[in-house]
Amino acid sequence: MNNFLPIAYFQNKFVPFNKAKVSIATQALHYGTGAIGGLRGIPDPQNDKQILLFRLDRHCQRLSDSAKYLHYDIPASKIRETIVDFIKKNQPSKSFYIRPLVYTSGLGIAPRLHNVEKDFLVYGIELADYLSPEGVSCRISSWYRQEDRSLPLRGKISAAYITSALAKTEAVESGFDEAIMMNSQGKICEASGMNIFLVRNGQLITPGFEQDILEGITRDSVLTIARNLGIKTIERPVDKSELFIADEVFLSGTAAKVAPVKKIENYQLPESKPITTKLREKLIAITENRDPDYQDWVDVIALE
Ligand code: PMP
Numbered sequence: 001m002n003n004f005l006p007i008a009y010f011q012n013k014f015v016p017f018n019k020a021k022v023s024i025a026t027q028a029l030h031y032g033t034g035a036i037g038g039l040r041g042i043p044d045p046q047n048d049k050q051i052l053l054f055r056l057d058r059h060c061q062r063l064s065d066s067a068k069y070l071h072y073d074i075p076a077s078k079i080r081e082t083i084v085d086f087i088k089k090n091q092p093s094k095s096f097y098i099r100p101l102v103y104t105s106g107l108g109i110a111p112r113l114h115n116v117e118k119d120f121l122v123y124g125i126e127l128a129d130y131l132s133p134e135g136v137s138c139r140i141s142s143w144y145r146q147e148d149r150s151l152p153l154r155g156k157i158s159a160a161y162i163t164s165a166l167a168k169t170e171a172v173e174s175g176f177d178e179a180i181m182m183n184s185q186g187k188i189c190e191a192s193g194m195n196i197f198l199v200r201n202g203q204l205i206t207p208g209f210e211q212d213i214l215e216g217i218t219r220d221s222v223l224t225i226a227r228n229l230g231i232k233t234i235e236r237p238v239d240k241s242e243l244f245i246a247d248e249v250f251l252s253g254t255a256a257k258v259a260p261v262k263k264i265e266n267y268q269l270p271e272s273k274p275i276t277t278k279l280r281e282k283l284i285a286i287t288e289n290r291d292p293d294y295q296d297w298v299d300v301i302a303l304e
Contacts, residue, residue: 002125004125008122009120011121026107032160036101037079040127043092050302053299053301066157067102087301095126100122103158135262136260138191140182141179143170154215178191188240190213191253193253193255195219197250198248199276203232203234204234207238226275
């Protein structure tokens with residue numbers, strides 16, 4: 001059972017979650033003309049009257065940028081204020097995931113972005129671990145990530161998630177936990193909702209922005225943390241064959257945090273994952289506001 005937070009933001013006001021309903025003719029439902037955000041909120045382990053949000057400003061800016069592709073002007077500050085109010089109204093007591101959405105809310109049959117109404121909504125759902133922290137098995141998907149020339153991949157455009165859904169279901173139905181997609185050039189791109197990293201000879205490697213990846217906020221955080229720890233990092237194209245012989249592979253994302261990969265296709269990866277473990281622990285400490293060096297990445301929301 002899904003545990004949704006009781007209050008949603010919908011059509012410019014806060015309403016009970018189960019009263020937030022759209023028409024069957026909503027344009028975005030038919031054409032995927034929406035863009036999503038996704039961030040975690042956790043009760044402050046040091047003070048249960050506070051909620052911690054990780055890199056809220058980056059998440060709001062990315063959604064505001066995604067909205068531009070939909071010809072919808074919504075400032076990051078408006079998204080931010082709504083999310084903060086949303087949390088205060090809901091008074092969450094467990095870890096949760098916030099899902100903001102911008103979408104074409106007008107009714108009609110023409111796939112277009114001009115002359116169509118837009119809306120911004122927010123709802124929340126309780127969420128513990130999305131992928132096992134013990135490690136996941138991955139299939140190399142037969143579905144390829146889209147190309148930026150067909151779809152603005154820097155935005156989290158709803159329509160793009162058909163590929164993620166195809167890849168994830170293909171992986172799970174064939175006995176794996178997650179899918180790793182290649183891009184149209186046959187280079188490793190990312191997982192169904194996470195970026196990918198590998199470690200070879202002590203160096204942390206991840207595909208660069210030119211590889212049609214999503215500009216992941218966790219990816220950016222992991223790269224910064226690694227550099228500050230003195231780990232060498234490089235953003236470059238990655239071949240499939242490199243994954244099979246990597247010392248460590250992990251996935252990064254808001255929902256997945258840092259999730260170790262233990263197996264890819266028929267290749268078992270080494271059990272020892274010192275860099276993955278170090279980065280995962282550091283990231284979790286930062287999100288729980290236990291690391292004084294990264295406090296500017298954490299917003300503390302007081303529940304009155
Ligand atoms: N790739 C895709 C396709 C995603 O949906 C996500 C989740 N937002 C990510 C990567 C990871 O991004 P982030 O670290 O910002 O959550």
